[in-house]
Amino acid sequence: MTFISIEFLLFFAGIVFTYYLVPHKWRWILLLAASYSFYATLSGYFVLLLLISTVFTYFTGIVIEKQETKQQKKRAMLVGICVLLFFLGWFKYFNFVNDSIRAISTYMNWNYAIPYQEIILPLAISFYTFQAVSYLVDISRGKQKAERHYGYFSIYFAFFPQLVAGPIERAKKLLPQFKVEQTLNYDNISYGMKRIAWGFFKKTLIADRLAPIVASVYDSPDPTGSQIVLATVLFSIQLYADFSALSDIAIGCARMLGIRLTENFKQPHFATSIGDFWNRWHITLSTWLRDYIFMPLCKGKKKRSEIYVAIIITFLISGIWHGAAWTFVLWGLIHGFYRAFGDHTKHFRGKVATFIRLDQSPSLHKWMKITITFLLVCFSRVFFRSDSVTVAFENAQHFLSPSSWSPSGIIVAFEMFSLLDLVIFSFFFIVMQLYHYIERKNTSTWNWLSQRPAVARFAVYVLIVVSVLVFGATGQGFVYGGF
């Protein structure tokens, strides 16, 4: 059962209905049963792994809290994290490491006997492991009390709206919300439904319509340079629509149950620098990496060059987190390099902008920065999307070749769309940009919409629902659901 299905909508409607019927003290049982049932439909027997990780983290949290000195707490925390990372490492990275060692052994003429192992990646393991790590670290730092109610703790670990692909939540934000009695609230229900509908809109009308078109280029043995350029730009739009849709649905579902999750996106493709991009894209992962990797790495560092090393290590971990492949490692390294190089050249670039008087046209300067940032992000996504390092470098060469950017070549590349697909995609893409434009001018498009006459409001709601029903494409899994 995936988010984009009638089954899920019926399942969720049943949960919401029952949730507000049963007394508060029993709701955790309902949420827990719903979460495990949902996970079981997605990942079968890996429910057992989820259970083991939950029990382990629950007791480790208590053990850490009971330690008397900081040193003892830290030691217990490190043991706990090692065990959690062992699970993650075994299921997600065993074959990656094994294949890499085998490749090196073959190159060096060594004898290496361990063959490829058939290991299935348990869904959501990267997400719930990161939540577990933050929980243990926060207890060790004295910022979080170890939860004694096993039921509430288990929901924190497996809350079905955000289990599969986040947002990655901290215990101190989520746990108290489960304990407060949530009453049936019209605003929560209405807002939640709108966010879910908007998620369906982005997923079925943008992401899943683009997915086969992007794949037709990236899976092709000999794409042209212009096709790579266009497909990479489209992939960036697809990835944003796909992942932000997942967050929209998660946030919407949770809100209908009275739970507020953290926003995960703030129009990342309008970022004016790579640093700004990471403040807007997958925000809960960025803040997690900042708090639990980057800041500890920066402790005691007094030179910019040392901070750059910390940045590159952090992005390297971000890349490895995304997938067990060298393409993701390179993708992470590229972003680390962008961030460090961007900082190093910041003053020089400022001087150039002043010299060519660009700083006298702030709006033009801003849009230039947005365009350059977007293109840098697109270039990195060549590595994110390519199936192997060799192919990634070939595609990157295409992307960087000036001839790939010739307008006539790009126009020809649009032939990857059928005319109908192009018209449908263009229309819904404009609708999405209109939503973003209103969001930039106001704090919330939904608030802005709620101040419009009832007829206009309902026309928009009907447009969203009917568009999804008539033009929505389904059948593609979520890209980030695979991490």
Place this chain on the structure above:
Amino acid sequence: MMKNIEKYRNAFMDALELEEDQVSEELALGETREWDSLGHMILISTMEDVFDVSIDAEWMTEFDSYKAGKELLNRLGVDFVNE
């Protein structure tokens, strides 16, 4: 022996590579090109070393100006008045 306020000013000059006349009460994160997000990390490390305190992630964001930094260090036991 150097007073804490002098150590504090010197820490700004060392970490952010500022001249003496650039360190004022009005100094704030993001308002000078030297005190950017990365400079902030260096400044925090320097303050930790100079005053032998531990500034954790939550407090780091609190340390967003010259004045706020003094108040934060004061709470961590650094006395700027009766030394």
